[in-house]
Amino acid sequence: xxxxxxxxxxxxxxxxxxxxxxxxxxxxxxxxxxxxxxxxxxxxxxxxxxxxxxxxxxxxxxxxxxxxxxxxxxxxxxxxxxxxxxxxxxxxxxxxxxxxxxxxxxxxxxxxxxxxxxxxxxxxxxxxxxxxxxxxxxxxxxxxxxxxxxxxxxxxxxxxxxxxxxxxxxxxxxxxxxxxxxxxxxxxxxxxxxxxxxxxxxxxxxxxxxxxxxxxxxxxxxxxxxxxxxxxxxxxxxxxxxxxxxxxxxxxxxxxxxxxxxxxxxxxxxxxxxxxxxxxxxxxxxxxxxxxxxxxxxxxxxxxxxxxxxxxxxxxxxxxxxxxxxxxxxxxxxxxxxxxxxxxxxxxxxxxxxxxxxxxxxxxxxxxxxxxxxxxxxxxxxxxxxxxxxxxxxxxxxxxxxxxxxxxxxxxxxxxxxxxxxxxxxxxxxxxxxxxxxxxxxxxxxxxxxxxxxxxxxxxxxxxxxxxxxxxxxxxxxxxxxxxxxxxxxxxxxxxxxxxxxxxxxxxxxxxxxxxxxxxxxxxxxxxxxxxxxxxxxxxxxxxxxxxxxxxxxxxxxxxxxxxxxxxxxxxxxxxxxxxxxxxxxxxxxxxxxxxxxxxxxxxxxxxxxxxxxxxxxxxxxxxxxxxxxxxxxxxxxx
Amino acid sequence: xxxxxxxxxxxxxxxxxxxxxxxxxxxxxxxxxxxxxxxxxxxxxxxxxxxxxxxxxxxxxxxxxxxxxxxxxxxxxxxxxxxxxxxxxxxxxxxxxx
Numbered sequence: 001x002x003x004x005x006x007x008x009x010x011x012x013x014x015x016x017x018x019x020x021x022x023x024x025x026x027x028x029x030x031x032x033x034x035x036x037x038x039x040x041x042x043x044x045x046x047x048x049x050x051x052x053x054x055x056x057x058x059x060x061x062x063x064x065x066x067x068x069x070x071x072x073x074x075x076x077x078x079x080x081x082x083x084x085x086x087x088x089x090x091x092x093x094x095x096x097x098x099x100x101x102x103x104x105x106x107x108x109x110x111x112x113x114x115x116x117x118x119x120x121x122x123x124x125x126x127x128x129x130x131x132x133x134x135x136x137x138x139x140x141x142x143x144x145x146x147x148x149x150x151x152x153x154x155x156x157x158x159x160x161x162x163x164x165x166x167x168x169x170x171x172x173x174x175x176x177x178x179x180x181x182x183x184x185x186x187x188x189x190x191x192x193x194x195x196x197x198x199x200x201x202x203x204x205x206x207x208x209x210x211x212x213x214x215x216x217x218x219x220x221x222x223x224x225x226x227x228x229x230x231x232x233x234x235x236x237x238x239x240x241x242x243x244x245x246x247x248x249x250x251x252x253x254x255x256x257x258x259x260x261x262x263x264x265x266x267x268x269x270x271x272x273x274x275x276x277x278x279x280x281x282x283x284x285x286x287x288x289x290x291x292x293x294x295x296x297x298x299x300x301x302x303x304x305x306x307x308x309x310x311x312x313x314x315x316x317x318x319x320x321x322x323x324x325x326x327x328x329x330x331x332x333x334x335x336x337x338x339x340x341x342x343x344x345x346x347x348x349x350x351x352x353x354x355x356x357x358x359x360x361x362x363x364x365x366x367x368x369x370x371x372x373x374x375x376x377x378x379x380x381x382x383x384x385x386x387x388x389x390x391x392x393x394x395x396x397x398x399x400x401x402x403x404x405x406x407x408x409x410x411x412x413x414x415x416x417x418x419x420x421x422x423x424x425x426x427x428x429x430x431x432x433x434x435x436x437x438x439x440x441x442x443x444x445x446x447x448x449x450x451x452x453x454x455x456x457x458x459x460x461x462x463x464x465x466x467x468x469x470x471x472x473x474x475x476x477x478x479x480x481x482x483x484x485x486x487x488x489x490x491x492x493x494x495x496x497x498x499x500x501x502x503x504x505x506x507x508x509x510x511x512x513x514x515x516x517x518x519x520x521x522x523x524x525x526x527x528x529x530x531x532x533x534x535x536x537x538x539x540x541x542x543x544x545x546x547x548x549x550x551x552x553x554x555x556x557x558x559x560x561x562x563x564x565x566x567x568x569x570x571x572x573x574x575x576x577x578x579x580x581x582x583x584x585x586x587x588x589x590x591x592x593x594x595x596x597x598x599x600x601x602x603x604x605x606x607x608x609x610x611x612x613x614x615x616x617x618x619x620x621x622x623x624x625x626x627x628x629x630x631x632x633x634x635x636x637x638x639x
Numbered sequence: 640x641x642x643x644x645x646x647x648x649x650x651x652x653x654x655x656x657x658x659x660x661x662x663x664x665x666x667x668x669x670x671x672x673x674x675x676x677x678x679x680x681x682x683x684x685x686x687x688x689x690x691x692x693x694x695x696x697x698x699x700x701x702x703x704x705x706x707x708x709x710x711x712x713x714x715x716x717x718x719x720x721x722x723x724x725x726x727x728x729x730x731x732x733x734x735x736x737x
Contacts, residue, residue, distance in 0.1 A: 193697070193700075225695075226695055226697065227695040227696050227697075228696050
């Protein structure tokens with residue numbers, strides 16, 4: 001059907017580069033094998049969810065109402081919500097721990113945070129100041145780093161401050177001794193329990209600000225509980241500040257280092273607004289129409305499917321096949337490489353795929369010329385040609401392709417199907433494997449339905465309307481149902497009665513359903529007509545029930561619930577409008593989560609509802625697996 | 640308490656960073672003599688006795704304060720007091736010079 005593309009002319013007819021790509025997008029990094037992938041997500045370790053003894057209730061302390069507006073450190077007025085007197089609460093806390101990875105100077109440290117959330121007073125406070133309860137704390141923490149933890153070396157003669165720039169004093173008595181508490185609701189630092197006095201506690205009594213922070217250690221103190229309390233949000237914030245400070249510190253300490261250490265930056269609210277106002281969106285690339293070069297809509301439709309397919313896109317964008325290095329003449333992989341370059345060049349005008357057309361004509365002469373062709377035939381031709389031209393293929397002979405072929409097309413579309421023939425008498429089972437790049441769907445309705453293994457059934461009157469629905473589920477059920485096999489003799493017992501079941505042994509990453517819309521009107525004539533029955537296909541489908549494993553499980557008496565889910569999501573649909581001999585192909589493709597309608601040179605936004613509504617027109621449906629395994633061994637386990 | 644003025648020896652101690660040195664010296668000596676570990680253990684015992692969620696920092700501080708004072712090794716006390724008086728002497732003598 002398709003052989004290696006040999007150029008007829010003696011000289012290499014290499015197409016000239018049409019457009020130089022302006023913004024060459026760097027190829028995405030090749031995926032790492034699983035053992036090398038570093039897990040960066042925080043590990044959540046659930047430890048003994050036990051009920052902790054209830055907290056001592058804050059014994060009947062009446063709180064003075066704090067309704068005065070307070071100013072925070074930046075001079076912005078903040079209202080402090082009054083705390084209602086709480087009835088003594090019986091608290092049970094679930095103990096959960098969370099391990100976070102804190103980057104430090106030499107590698108990282110794993111810090112275990114307990115997910116407890118302070119006392120009941122803190123809960124009320126958090127509720128009242130939902131988004132801003134950490135704001136002042138962050139400011140204090142940052143200042144504390146500056147005052148006590150970063151910056152200068154140990155105190156020396158002439159530089160008594162040393163480590164940190166200015167240790168703080170109590171606002172009232174100016175002492176530096178003992179512990180100093182910084183109020184988080186207003187600008188106040190007071191001494192805490194030094195020699196039986198505490199200006200910080202007096203501040204609480206007069207102002208009613210329940211919480212304060214130790215300026216050196218950044219521990220949160222609750223005056224109503226009269227104790228330091230642990231809160232994971234505050235602790236996490238403290239760690240962030242520590243990390244940030246150490247980053248800045250290491251930059252300052254080693255000015256001779258060639259590379260400044262990365263200091264993380266979180267934009268403030270004003271900065272976020274500024275960024276949002278002054279930025280312009282970059283137009284998306286990878287979307288271009290394809291000019292119709294003369295009844296080439298069949299080619300354009302399938303090409304758009306290939307180009308918007310993430311696996312094929314990744315293959316070419318990671319430079320796996322570089323047309324500058326490839327020496328095969330008329331190589332279709334080079335043509336695809338060229339196509340991707342064009343599509344991601346930043347140009348949004350439609351592209352005329354001349355060189356691709358030329359290469360295709362040379363390789364598949366049956367599709368050459370300006371006649372209207374079938375999209376499915378083109379799909380098959382493209383796959384075979386890509387296989388022949390690819391460097392990774394494992395078999396040259398097209399009849400000997402097996403599931404282990406490494407060429408990109410077979411890796412993406414190739415699935416393994418099995419036919420299981422069982423003898424009714426002696427129960428002998430024979431299995432035949434078939435490597436296919438598509439799954440043919442036969443609609444039931446008007447006309448003859450061709451079944452695999454022989455033509456079955458008489459011609460139905462075209463006026464008969466059957467109630468059988470043609471959804472993908474029904475079609476798959478029918479396809480994989482047990483059927484009587486004609487014309488087959490059991491090898492062991494020569495029994496004529498055998499049953500056959502088809503199922504999918506290994507699901508391909510991209511599953512292609514071909515809806516058979518060709519049918520003969522009568523058994524005797526060779527006229528074909530188009531079956532315009534509605535074919536209902538879902539956006540998402542779990543392929544588990546039609547795999548070989550499911551077949552085995554059901555035969556053994558198990559249930560389908562025990563099977564893992566093999567979820568597939570719709571990514572492309574090729575529609576055909578018109579008659580058998582003449583018509584027009586269009587495609588719906590999902591590009592980065594957004595559906596588009598590709599009609600030759602016109603690319604339009606589309607809704608998923610429109611896609612699903614193209615029931616009468618759907619011809620090729622492409623589904624992609626939700627999770628794709630990288631590991632070969634795991635790959636073979638699918639289905 | 641009154642504010643510490645610029646001329647008081649206490650401030651001088653701080654200013655010349657002697658205070659910081661003395662403090663570091665004290666911490667080091669206490670750790671070396673094993674006092675720090677003892678106090679830590681005592682804290683643990685007190686917390687276990689009262690219950691980790693019932694105890695307050697003030698209770699802990701008071702309970703441990705007397706214990707710590709008792710357990711303070713004599714040599715550490717003597718050496719530190721010696722150092723402090725030496726530093727103060729040098730401050731006073733430098734003041735007298737100016």
